[in-house]
Amino acid sequence: MSVPASSHDAAPTAFSGRRVLVSSVSSDSHTWNLVFLQLLLEDLGHEVTNIGACVPDELLIAECRRHRPT
Structure with missing residues (x-):
């Protein structure tokens, strides 16, 4: 029985x-x-930071400023 290859098996490529x-x-x-979305x-090739659930508004704003999502 063969298992289909996933993108997790591939060698890392340039972001x-x-x-x-x-x-x-x-x-x-x-x-x-959140885990499913991450x-x-x-798998679609994006760099994801998951800061979890129940995040206070101030922390969410601070993390957006720190990580600078594009």
Whole structure:
């Protein structure tokens, strides 16, 4: 039985996607949607930083300024 190759098996290539920050607001504790979104975006070639769920507004703003998503 053969297993299809995924992009995770490929050798690293030069970054050609966008820098993306995924998170949810302080009132949203869902985490699986963030993980799924992160994996999807990474498979599409984007650099993803996941700062998690229930992120206070001030921290979300600070992380956006620090990471400079494009």
